[in-house]
Every structure is written in C-alpha cells, then in structure tokens.
Amino acid sequence: MIDLRSDTVTKPTEEMRKASYEAEVGDDVYGEDPTVLKLEEAAAEILGKEAALFVTSGTQGNQIAVLTHTTPGNEILLEEESHIFYYESGAASAFAGVQTRTIKGERGAMDPLAIAAAIRGEDQHFPETGLICLENTHNRAGGAILPLENMKGIYEIAQKSNIPVHVDGARLFNAVANAPYSMNDFTQYCDTVQVCLSKGLGAPVGSIIAGDKDFIKKARKWRKRLGGGLRQVGVIAAPGFIALTKMRERLSEDHEKAIELQAGLANTKGLEISNTVDTNIVVVNVKDLNVTSDQFVSALKEHGILAVTFGPTLVRFVTHYDVTMEQIHEVVSTVNKMISK
Numbered sequence: 001m002i003d004l005r006s007d008t009v010t011k012p013t014e015e016m017r018k019a020s021y022e023a024e025v026g027d028d029v030y031g032e033d034p035t036v037l038k039l040e041e042a043a044a045e046i047l048g049k050e051a052a053l054f055v056t057s058g059t060q061g062n063q064i065a066v067l068t069h070t071t072p073g074n075e076i077l078l079e080e081e082s083h084i085f086y087y088e089s090g091a092a093s094a095f096a097g098v099q100t101r102t103i104k105g106e107r108g109a110m111d112p113l114a115i116a117a118a119i120r121g122e123d124q125h126f127p128e129t130g131l132i133c134l135e136n137t138h139n140r141a142g143g144a145i146l147p148l149e150n151m152k153g154i155y156e157i158a159q160k161s162n163i164p165v166h167v168d169g170a171r172l173f174n175a176v177a178n179a180p181y182s183m184n185d186f187t188q189y190c191d192t193v194q195v196c197l198s199k200g201l202g203a204p205v206g207s208i209i210a211g212d213k214d215f216i217k218k219a220r221k222w223r224k225r226l227g228g229g230l231r232q233v234g235v236i237a238a239p240g241f242i243a244l245t246k247m248r249e250r251l252s253e254d255h256e257k258a259i260e261l262q263a264g265l266a267n268t269k270g271l272e273i274s275n276t277v278d279t280n281i282v283v284v285n286v287k288d289l290n291v292t293s294d295q296f297v298s299a300l301k302e303h304g305i306l307a308v309t310f311g312p313t314l315v316r317f318v319t320h321y322d323v324t325m326e327q328i329h330e331v332v333s334t335v336n337k338m339i340s341k
C-alpha cells in the first residue's frame with residue numbers, strides 16, 4: 001500500500017526508536033523528566049516564545065490554548081474550515097464553553113477587516129470576544145501558507161482590542177520550509193502557537209504549545225485537568241526532540257513530492273487539481289469522472305493507494321517521508337491506468 005492519507009502515518013525512524021529506548025526519564029508531573037525539559041526548552045527557543053509545553057496531540061494543544069485564553073460564554077473567532085472548528089469534535093464548546101464565530105477565508109486567510117468587524121463591543125447583549133485562532137498551514141485549504149502580511153494585519157487588530165491570537169500551526173514547519181520566512185517571522189504575530197511533532201516531522205506522538213511563561217503555567221494546569229499530566233514521558237519526548245531538531249529541513253522534500261504528484265495528476269483526464277500546492281497536500285476534484293470521492297477512494301484502495309475524501313467530490317493526498325518519489329510516479333501511472341479502463 002502507498003499511504004497518502006496523511007503525514008500522521010509516518011513511522012518513527014530507527015534513531016527515534018533508539019532515543020526512546022535510551023531516554024533518561026523521571027516523573028514529569030514532579031517536573032523531573034530531563035528529556036521532556038530538554039524538549040520544551042528547545043521548542044520554546046525554536047518557536048521564539050518564553051516557554052513551551054509538551055502535549056499529547058494537536059487537538060489537545062489547541063483545546064488547552066482555548067481553555068487557557070478564554071472563559072465560558074466568550075466568543076472565539078476562527079476560520080470557517082479551520083481544524084479547531086471543523087475537526088475537533090466540538091471540543092471548544094464541550095470543554096471551554098465558548099461559542100464559535102466562523103469567518104470565511106480566502107485560501108484559509110481571513111480578511112483582517114472581517115475580523116475587526118466581528119470583534120464585539122461593550123453592549124450587554126454581546127458575548128466577549130475571547131480569542132482569535134489562525135491556522136498555518138491551513139489543512140482544508142490544501143496546506144495553504146497564510147501570508148505573513150495577513151497574520152500581521154490580524155495581530156495588529158487583535159492587539160488594539162486586547163484579544164489574544166492563537167495559531168494552530170500543526171504544519172507550521174511546512175510553511176517555514178516553503179516560504180522565504182523564518183519561524184520567528186510567523187510567530188511574532190501570535191501570542192501562542194501549537195505545532196505537531198507527529199506529522200511530517202515523524203515523531204510517534206505529541207505536539208508542543210508555546211507562549212509566555214504565565215500562559216504555559218496555566219496551560220500546564222489545564223493539561224493536568226484533561227488527564228494529560230504524564231509521568232516518565234521522556235520515552236516519547238526523546239523521539240519528539242529528534243523530530244523537532246533534525247526533521248525540519250527535510251520537509252521541503254515532501255513539497256517536491258507533492259508538486260510532482262500535482263503535475264502528474266493534473267495531466268490525467270477527468271481530474272482537476274483543486275488547490276494551489278504550497279506544501280505537502282494535493283486535493284483533487286473527481287467530479288468530471290462522474291464518481292463520488294468515496295467511490296474514487298475505494299477504487300484507489302483496490303489499486304494499492306490510500307487517500308481520504310475531502311468533500312463529496314474531493315480527494316486529499318498528503319506526501320511525507322515514508323513515501324518515495326518513485327512511489328509518487330507509481331501513483332500517477334496507476335491512477336492513469338485506473339481511469340482509462
């Protein structure tokens with residue numbers, strides 16, 4: 001099987017497995033796991049924030065950020081197809097007790113003027129706007145990189161109204177690998193950020209949230225409340241450290257594979273590429289084949305290729321280090337044969 005469902009399917013490398021075996025550990029709830037402390041320190045530095053916290057998943061990291069920044073009854077502003085709104089099982093309302101107000105973006109980027117217009121005033125009828133969430137790269141926009149100017153524009157408006165900005169940066173390292181900007185260029189325009197170690201970076205488990213010291217102190221407590229205070233967690237922080245420090249540079253290879261896949265599938269009759277491929281995601285529209293995405297994904301599976309549905313006629317492919325360029329070529333030729341039958 002050639003698995004292009006997600007970059008989350010990447011398996012830990014030899015080096016990661018070895019690091020896990022050899023990790024020095026302690027009880028992290030007592031602050032005594034040296035491997036976690038090392039990971040959190042490195043992450044804060046790389047993300048350009050005062051402090052960082054290791055969490056079990058991207059969803060947990062995002063939800064801890066929502067919980068830490070808001071109080072029940074607040075309204076949070078976020079993009080219409082953002083992960084926090086679309087794919088986190090309603091957690092923001094279930095746990096933080098906030099209401100979500102979505103704003104339609106253009107390739108994932110919300111217009112700063114629309115944000116300004118949506119921020120609530122003093123009227124007693126209104127909920128308070130407690131948080132603005134951005135997503136970079138934007139998953140449902142096909143891995144689109146949010147322009148730096150857009151982040152800057154929104155952050156300036158947020159600061160004027162004293163509203164924190166959280167970036168769901170599950171794939172922010174992919175943006176850094178493919179934009180002429182550094183991590184700091186992006187994170188200067190947010191208060192807090194979540195990055196996944198378990199996607200293209202290849203760690204088996206884990207995400208990082210980063211922000212100022214006070215935020216991380218409160219976030220740590222929310223993590224504990226959610227049952228995320230783990231003990232000898234160095235065994236998973238050790239591969240996370242390798243992901244964070246050694247796997248970032250190679251993300252551009254995934255982008256080359258995505259561009260190759262896009263080029264190949266764009267030449268296939270009946271398929272239309274529906275996203276601009278900024279990073280490692282290719283979204284294909286199969287409507288001209290008169291099939292649904294479910295039918296197309298099933299047919300792919302019979303031919304040894306895994307992808308996911310992304311809408312009634314949309315199919316998503318994600319490249320990562322466990323697929324080779326040869327396999328990308330194989331996917332293109334198999335899809336061509338499959339369709340011409």
Ligand SMILES: *Cc1c(COP(=O)(O)O)cnc(C)c1O
Pocket residue numbers: 056057058059060062083084135137138139168170171196198207
């Ligand atoms: C994958 C993803 C997450 C969630 O990560 P999990 O570790 O699967 O919970 C959050 N945001 C975005 C944009 C993602 O793509």
